[in-house]
Amino acid sequence: xxxxxxxxxxxxxxxxxxxxxxxxxxxxxxxxxxxxxxxxxxxxxxxxxxxxxxxxxxxxxxxxxxxxxxxxxxxxxxxxxxxxxxxxxxxxxxxxxxxxxxxxxxxxxxxxxxxxxxxxxxxxxxxxxxxxxxxxxxxxxxxxxxxxxxxxxxxxxxxxxxxxxxxxxxxxxxxxxxxxxxxxxxxxxxxxxxxxxxxxxxxxxxxxxxxxxxxxxxxxxxxxxxxxxxxxxxxxxxxxxxxxxxxxxxxxxxxxxxxxxxxxxxxxxxxxxxxxxxxxxxxxxxxxxxxxxxxxxxxxxxxxxxxxxxxxxxxxxxxxxxxxxxxxxxxxxxxxxxxxxxxxxxxxxxxxxxxxxxxxxxx
Amino acid sequence: xxxxxxxxxxxxxxxxxxxxxxxxxxxxxxxxxxxxxxxxxxxxxxxxxxxxxxxxxxxxxxx
Numbered sequence: 229x230x231x232x233x234x235x236x237x238x239x240x241x242x243x244x245x246x247x248x249x250x251x252x253x254x255x256x257x258x259x260x261x262x263x264x265x266x267x268x269x270x271x272x273x274x275x276x277x278x279x280x281x282x283x284x285x286x287x288x289x290x291x292x293x294x295x296x297x298x299x300x301x302x303x304x305x306x307x308x309x310x311x312x313x314x315x316x317x318x319x320x321x322x323x324x325x326x327x328x329x330x331x332x333x334x335x336x337x338x339x340x341x342x343x344x345x346x347x348x349x350x351x352x353x354x355x356x357x358x359x360x361x362x363x364x365x366x367x368x369x370x371x372x373x374x375x376x377x378x379x380x381x382x383x384x385x386x387x388x389x390x391x392x393x394x395x396x397x398x399x400x401x402x403x404x405x406x407x408x409x410x411x412x413x414x415x416x417x418x419x420x421x422x423x424x425x426x427x428x429x430x431x432x433x434x435x436x437x438x439x440x441x442x443x444x445x446x447x448x449x450x451x452x453x454x455x456x457x458x459x460x461x462x463x464x465x466x467x468x469x470x471x472x473x474x475x476x477x478x479x480x481x482x483x484x485x486x487x488x489x490x491x492x493x494x495x496x497x498x499x500x501x502x503x504x505x506x507x508x509x510x511x512x513x514x515x516x517x518x519x520x521x522x523x524x525x526x527x528x529x530x531x532x533x534x535x536x537x538x539x540x541x542x543x544x545x546x547x548x549x550x551x552x553x554x555x556x557x558x559x560x561x562x563x564x565x566x567x568x569x570x571x572x573x574x575x576x577x578x579x580x581x582x583x584x585x586x587x588x589x590x591x
Numbered sequence: 592x593x594x595x596x597x598x599x600x601x602x603x604x605x606x607x608x609x610x611x612x613x614x615x616x617x618x619x620x621x622x623x624x625x626x627x628x629x630x631x632x633x634x635x636x637x638x639x640x641x642x643x644x645x646x647x648x649x650x651x652x653x654x
Contacts, residue, residue: 381643381645382642382643385641386640386642387595387642387643388643388644390644390645393652394647394648394652395652395653405653406652408652409652488638488641495600495603495634498607499631503624
């Protein structure tokens with residue numbers, strides 16, 4: 229059968245690429261990295277293989293957001309291509325490690341690199357602002373983590389203005405969406421803090437938070453960033469780059485808000501304490517006055533006793549001077565002119581006597 | 592301008608501190624205590640009624 233169309237080699241290669249483009253837009257392939265190398269500091273080449281097959285891959289270094297090494301298991305989003313030399317290859321747009329071993333290796337390599345750059349330095353950390361009223365949230369608004377965050381936020385405090393940027397929080401496109409949301413808040417909003425939150429998931433689900441470009445974007449944010457990613461045991465490089473790390477989305481909500489219940493309890497405590505203090509001060513004044521009154525009372529008793537004693541002493545003296553007392557002791561009182569033959573009146577304790585003087589003799 | 596709840600909490604704190612300060616006067620304390628109790632009730636009401644405004648930004652970050 230006679231062919232209907234004759235192609236030049238270049239045209240045929242172009243047609244093949246067009247067919248591949250249409251058939252596999254953004255195909256995702258998983259395999260193991262082999263023969264990894266970077267040419268001229270910007271072109272990345274490696275083979276993606278499994279037990280039976282191997283495909284050559286090409287990508288630009290700037291698109292490489294996770295450290296790669298031979299033997300790592302990765303997932304790539306790529307476009308298949310027939311090169312000018314007739315070689316079939318994948319042009320990789322995005323790549324991320326998968327599987328526990330590769331994730332751990334990639335995490336450690338990037339952690340070391342960014343630590344050496346000082347990206348995680350403690351002195352770069354900013355505290356959360358005081359009296360937060362405007363919060364930017366980056367999360368999937370359909371995710372349970374976001375619902376937990378909002379629930380705790382609403383339970384604890386009110387009057388907040390929260391702007392939520394809906395992004396994918398897992399998968400190959402997630403990092404770029406989160407980076408765009410960070411840029412949005414930094415350039416076009418007045419939020420005081422940005423919360424990047426995502427609920428728990430597998431290590432593969434959370435790998436986006438070890439994306440180098442995303443980690444750098446968090447470190448570079450002009451607005452302080454708090455992360456609440458995964459569960460308490462999960463640690464991501466985004467956590468290390470953030471200003472404040474919460475263990476979960478709920479914990480992030482707790483760290484961003486005061487607890488209205490605690491404040492109400494504290495106010496009740498304050499009122500009770502000042503009531504007690506007031507009563508104590510009143511009692512103190514009463515006690516102080518009572519003591520003063522007692523002291524004055526005692527003084528008065530002492531003074532009265534003293535006067536009483538003085539009066540009694542005077543009375544005793546007067547008593548001693550009373551003529552009747554003298555008479556009681558056997559003395560007699562004589563009235564009249566002394567002279568022989570004169571009559572005088574003599575008073576004794578019990579008798580009044582008239583007597584005539586018969587003799588007067590000088591002693 | 593109406594005081595917000597943070598202003599009221601600050602005012603309450605200042606009032607409570609007065610009771611522990613050297614400025615304390617027994618003859619003024621009764622009135623102040625009444626005022627602070629009223630303020631505390633206001634704060635409690637405000638805190639219980641405060642609601643957050645949560646909006647999802649219209650921007651499409653997938654593009």
